[in-house]
Amino acid sequence: MRRARHGGVKRGERFVRRFAGVLSVTAVLGLIATLALAPLSRPDATSPAFAAAADSPHNGDAQRVEVASDVAAPAVSHESYTAATGPQTLVAGGTNHDWAKLVLVLGEFPVTDQNVVVITQWMREENGPDNWWNRNNPLNNGNGSGGGSGLGSYATLQVGAEYAADSLRRLSFYDAIEAGLDAGAPAATTAAAIWQSPWATSHYGNGAHWSTSPVPVVEAPESAW
Structure with missing residues (x-):
């Protein structure tokens, strides 16, 4: 039991x-x-946030914008901008290509690839690429250099650039060159205007003595600037 x-x-x-x-x-x-079914607590009707929402003119309303059928969509602008290169930046660069750009800037010509090409070619025909800063007169310009037949000199390369720009802008002998540079024309077009001008008595053999090969970048001595 x-x-x-x-x-x-x-x-x-x-x-x-x-x-x-x-x-x-x-x-x-x-x-x-019980916790899952419990309703969420409602915001306090006396709170500032609740009052601001209730007073909103758009409370509960979907916003809609209406545009008249005769309003055309604005055209999209695709403007391009080129950063301006100051003279001091080019002087600091110190090369033959910088000097060519300096002439363009001082003459208020567009600094385009074709304009730089034709001026550096022109410099090569006048002084050669390895000694382009000779007498600080890369284009053998007689204007303001104190020497006939373009054999004068300038105090600095910057002064030489100022006189080169002045000749192209001010002297009517070079209007066709000026027009080509203003238009940013192909280098060959502006070069033909240079040959036909009285800049060189040889007229560069009407192009026969003019090389179109790329001009190497060569830096001038700092003292030349």
């Missing part, structure tokens, strides 16, 4: 423990369900 009673007690204890475990799980699941 004792043995049977002892077994019954154990079975009763096991039942109680299982029932308690089921109740615990059920309670946790019920708490989670």
Whole structure:
């Protein structure tokens, strides 16, 4: 009898423990369900943010913009801009290509690739590329240099550039050259105007003595500037 009673007690204890475990799980699941179904708290109607939203003229309304059918879309502008190169920047560069650009800048000509090409070619025909700064007069310009037949000299290369630009702009003998540079014409077009002008009595053999090969970049001594 004792043995049977002892077994019954154990079975009763096991039942109680299982029932308690089921109740615990059920309670946790019920708490989670309650939290999931609980409504979100509404904003305080007395708060400034709530009042500002309520007073907005667009509260609850979708905004719409209407454009008249006869209004054309504006044209898109595709303007291009070229950064201006100052004389001091070119002087600091110190090369024959910089001097050619300096003449263009001082003469208010467009600094285009073709304009730089034709002026550096012109410089090569006058003094050669390796000594282009000779007498600080790369184009052998007689204007303001104090020497006939373009054999005069200038105090600096910058002064020489100023006089070269002045000759091209001011003297009517060189109007065709001026027009070619103003238009940024192909180098060959402006070169032909140079041959036909009285700049050189030889007229460069009407182009026969004019090389169109690329002119190497050569730096002048700092003292020349």
